[in-house]
Every structure is written in C-alpha cells, then in structure tokens.
Amino acid sequence: MxxxxxxxxxxxxxxxxxxxxxxxxxxxxxxxxxxxxxxxxxxxxxxxxxxxxxxxxxxxxxxxxxxxxxxxxxxxxxxxxxxxxxxxxxxxxxxxxxxxxxxxxxxxxxxxxxxxxxxxxxxxxxxxxTGTGYLSSALAMDKGLSKQLFRQAKIPTPAGITLKNGQQADPASVPYPCMVKTVCGGSSVGTYRVERPEDLPDVLTKAYTFGEDVIVEQFISGREFSVGVIDGKALPVIEIAPLQGYYDYKNKYQPGSTVETCPADLSSELTAQLQGYAEQVFEALKLSSYARIDFMMDASDDSFYCLEANTLPGMTPTSLLPQEAAAVGMSFEELCEKLIEVSLARYRQA
Missing domain, CATH: 3.40.50.20 (Rossmann fold)
Incomplete structure (x- = not known):
C-alpha cells in the first residue's frame, strides 16, 4: 500500500x-x-x-x-x-x-x-x-471530560477538580501530595507533583503555560500500569517502575530510566480486573481501532485508578504498546500492520 x-x-x-x-x-x-x-x-x-x-x-x-x-x-x-x-x-x-x-x-x-x-x-x-475518530480523540485528550465519563461508567479515577483560565485553588482545600496536570497535555509535560500547600499557586501558574485548563487531583501512591487495547480487546498488562522519581518525560523516553515488566507481576484476578477496566474505558470514550490506558494501583489496598487514555500511543524504541504486543508474540512490524488492519475495518463498516 x-x-x-x-x-x-x-x-x-x-x-x-x-x-x-x-x-x-x-x-x-x-x-x-x-x-x-x-x-x-x-x-x-x-x-x-x-x-x-x-x-x-x-x-x-x-x-x-x-x-x-x-x-x-x-x-x-x-x-x-x-x-x-x-x-x-x-x-x-x-x-x-x-x-x-x-x-x-x-x-x-x-x-x-x-x-x-x-x-x-x-x-x-x-x-x-489509523486510530480512533475525531470525537473520541477529543474526549480522551481532555482529561477533565474523560474523568467525568469514567465516573459515569463506574470506572475508578483519582478524585480531583478542574480549574479554568488561570483560576487558583484554595491550597487548604487540596489533599497533599497532589498532582497538577494540564488538561490536554501528554508525555507528562505540564505535570507536577505538589508536596506542600504553599507551592500550589506557583505550580498552577507553570501548568497554565501549557494550556488554559488544569486538573488538581489526588496523588495515588503505589504501582503504575498500562494496558493496550486493540479492537476492543486488552493486551497483557505492563508495569512501569521509574528508577528515580515518577514516570515523567525523561523517564518515559530515556533508555534505562525505567524498569518495564510485561506481563506485569499481578495475580490472575487483578490482571483480569485491570484488563476489564481498560476495555470499559475503551467503550466509555467510544474509542475504536486501538488505544493505551494508564492506571495506578493504590499500595494501601490494591485498588486501581484510571489516569487517562492515549488514542495515539507512543511507538518509540521505549514505548509501552509495542512491548505489550511483543508479549503475545507480535513483532513491531506485525503490530504496525495490525493497527492498519483494524483502522481500515472502521471504514468498511461505515
């Protein structure tokens, strides 16, 4: 072709x-x-x-x-x-x-x-x-809107608030530590962990430089996972464990910065639960073709929280979706062919 x-x-x-x-x-x-x-x-x-x-x-x-x-x-x-x-x-x-x-x-x-x-x-x-359509792309890209849809579909997601157009939150009303994220960012750009109330105003000011709206949400302490979904079916779960700090821009794309384990070391019950949540997210956001869904697992009780959906997940040498596909015997070249196949199927069904 x-x-x-x-x-x-x-x-x-x-x-x-x-x-x-x-x-x-x-x-x-x-x-x-x-x-x-x-x-x-x-x-x-x-x-x-x-x-x-x-x-x-x-x-x-x-x-x-x-x-x-x-x-x-x-x-x-x-x-x-x-x-x-x-x-x-x-x-x-x-x-x-x-x-x-x-x-x-x-x-x-x-x-x-x-x-x-x-x-x-x-x-x-x-x-x-390739990939999902314009509406589902927009819904997934806006973390504020997607979190509303997660809650409506009974998919657990960290508690949080959305702030608009330079609005400042009352630092005393936010639990600490918390995460501040630009609503439409990616690759952890415009994402900050805030430890103290006095740091929140300056962090919000920095986050607004990446977009008009930001989310201030509950920080989940625990393990981080991601699940690729192709044509509505979840791939094996991958665990992401940065050697230092959290899974930020540097740790995502610099080889050797993060330990990634696929399939993740989880019980069969927890694996099935997480894959089920990923497929629910795929459906709730009306996604098609493929996506990758990111989660945290709370260390205190092993409960999962959905962070976001990526409608065009990374395909770099360190990216997660290719590693998940490899876990089921699919080479990178075969994965690219598969993504074309499921994307073209959307046009045949139209």
Missing part, C-alpha cells in the same frame, strides 16, 4: 512523535509498503508536481530523525522554518500527498494531532487514517 506516516507537528510531544514516526516508517518499508514520512507542520518543499510516483522514489524519509532528548522541545522557532509563515497546521504538500495515499498512519502525539482536529479534517476530505 501507499502510506503516509504523519509525525512531528506543533505539540510539546513533537520529538516523541518524530521518533514514533520514524520507527513506524521503517517497519512499513520492511513489510513492503511504499511509505513516506512527513512532518505534518513542516511538510515537503517540492518543486515538481506531487504525484503517486513520489511513493516509489528511493528516498530515506527518516534519515535525519534523532533520538528523543531528555527535555521536551522548544517550539518557539518552529514557525520560522515555514516559508508561508505557518498559519495552517498542514505544511506544504501534506494534504496533497495524504489524498494520494491508501491510508495515513498517524504517528502524532499531543495537541493538534491527538485531539481530533486532524482526524476531523481527514474525515471531511475522505482520507482514511
């Missing part, structure tokens, strides 16, 4: 996305597909007419992609790289190439990629893509 892998973009997860995209791109090439890797924002400056022949050119589209750095990227100079000033999210020739593809593999993460906007544009243009 002719496949465009879309990565990059303008979110704080840009570098992670480029790493995911390059790994997906090489896997698809190895499977015999005619693949092109594009940065959705920077696009492709090309003097010749864009035709299907571009898919057949002998070009390594990922040769300049670097490993994910320890800190999230500085996006302030990104617009300077666009000759047109960068008003559109789609860079030069991106839409033209996507329209020529059999499917677009979305390797995007975070805002302007995982929040349903690009999915909605593609739906209007009749461009098939």
């Amino acid at each position: 002719k496949i465009v892998v879309l990565a990059g973009g303008t979110s704080t997860e840009r570098d992670v996305s480029l790493s995911s995209g390059s790994k997906i791109y090489y896997a698809l090439k190895a499977r015999g597909h005619q693949a092109i890797l594009l940065d959705v924002y920077l696009g492709l400056e090309f003097n010749e007419p864009v035709t299907k022949g571009l898919f057949e050119k002998d070009i390594d589209w990922a040769k300049d992609i670097r490993a994910v750095s320890e800190s999230h990227p500085d996006l302030s100079r990104l617009k300077e790289q666009r000759k047109d000033g960068g008003r559109s999210m789609f860079g030069p020739n991106v839409l033209a190439l996507c329209e020529l593809a059999d499917i677009v593999f979305l390797g995007l993460h975070g805002a302007n990629g995982e929040d349903g906007r690009i999915q909605a544009a593609f739906d209007l243009m009749g461009i098939p893509y």
Whole structure:
C-alpha cells in the first residue's frame, strides 16, 4: 500500500512523535509498503508536481530523525522554518500527498494531532487514517471530560477538580501530595507533583503555560500500569517502575530510566480486573481501532485508578504498546500492520 506516516507537528510531544514516526516508517518499508514520512507542520518543499510516483522514489524519509532528548522541545522557532509563515497546521504538500495515499498512519502525539482536529479534517476530505475518530480523540485528550465519563461508567479515577483560565485553588482545600496536570497535555509535560500547600499557586501558574485548563487531583501512591487495547480487546498488562522519581518525560523516553515488566507481576484476578477496566474505558470514550490506558494501583489496598487514555500511543524504541504486543508474540512490524488492519475495518463498516 501507499502510506503516509504523519509525525512531528506543533505539540510539546513533537520529538516523541518524530521518533514514533520514524520507527513506524521503517517497519512499513520492511513489510513492503511504499511509505513516506512527513512532518505534518513542516511538510515537503517540492518543486515538481506531487504525484503517486513520489511513493516509489528511493528516498530515506527518516534519515535525519534523532533520538528523543531528555527535555521536551522548544517550539518557539518552529514557525520560522515555514516559508508561508505557518498559519495552517498542514505544511506544504501534506494534504496533497495524504489524498494520494491508501491510508495515513498517524504517528502524532499531543495537541493538534491527538485531539481530533486532524482526524476531523481527514474525515471531511475522505482520507482514511489509523486510530480512533475525531470525537473520541477529543474526549480522551481532555482529561477533565474523560474523568467525568469514567465516573459515569463506574470506572475508578483519582478524585480531583478542574480549574479554568488561570483560576487558583484554595491550597487548604487540596489533599497533599497532589498532582497538577494540564488538561490536554501528554508525555507528562505540564505535570507536577505538589508536596506542600504553599507551592500550589506557583505550580498552577507553570501548568497554565501549557494550556488554559488544569486538573488538581489526588496523588495515588503505589504501582503504575498500562494496558493496550486493540479492537476492543486488552493486551497483557505492563508495569512501569521509574528508577528515580515518577514516570515523567525523561523517564518515559530515556533508555534505562525505567524498569518495564510485561506481563506485569499481578495475580490472575487483578490482571483480569485491570484488563476489564481498560476495555470499559475503551467503550466509555467510544474509542475504536486501538488505544493505551494508564492506571495506578493504590499500595494501601490494591485498588486501581484510571489516569487517562492515549488514542495515539507512543511507538518509540521505549514505548509501552509495542512491548505489550511483543508479549503475545507480535513483532513491531506485525503490530504496525495490525493497527492498519483494524483502522481500515472502521471504514468498511461505515
């Protein structure tokens, strides 16, 4: 098939996305597909007419992609790289190439990629893509809305409040330690653990730099898990244990920073319970194709709490979904093929 892998973009997860995209791109090439890797924002400056022949050119589209750095990227100079000033999210020739593809593999993460906007544009243009649709993407991306749906579906989630537009909470009304998160962030960017009431106002101010709304929620002390779901069926559970601190941006993407165990060391009863919750989340958010659901287990009573759903989970060398797939004998290349298969099935059913 002719496949465009879309990565990059303008979110704080840009570098992670480029790493995911390059790994997906090489896997698809190895499977015999005619693949092109594009940065959705920077696009492709090309003097010749864009035709299907571009898919057949002998070009390594990922040769300049670097490993994910320890800190999230500085996006302030990104617009300077666009000759047109960068008003559109789609860079030069991106839409033209996507329209020529059999499917677009979305390797995007975070805002302007995982929040349903690009999915909605593609739906209007009749461009098939991997992953869930625009509405479920938007619901999952907004942690405040998704937590409301978790509660409605009786899925346990940490207690918390949503603050809007620079609003400050009364520090005395919050339990400590607590977590402060930007509502529409990802990869733990804009996420802070707060130990003392006097630290909360400054932390909220920092969190608002990543978006208008933030969540202040109960801190769950215990073990962290994630469960991939493909076509509504849960994969084996993976446990994440950072060697230092919590599972932040650095610990997620720097090899050797975190011990990941799959299948997780849980009883069969607890494993089944956690997989059941993951499948319930998939249904509650009206997800399709695939996703990855993150949980904490309270050390005091082994109860689970759902943190969030990721509709375009990472596909980097350290990412969790590929490790879960490997636990059931699925190689990374086979996983990419499977994600295309379940995504295309959505269009056949429409």
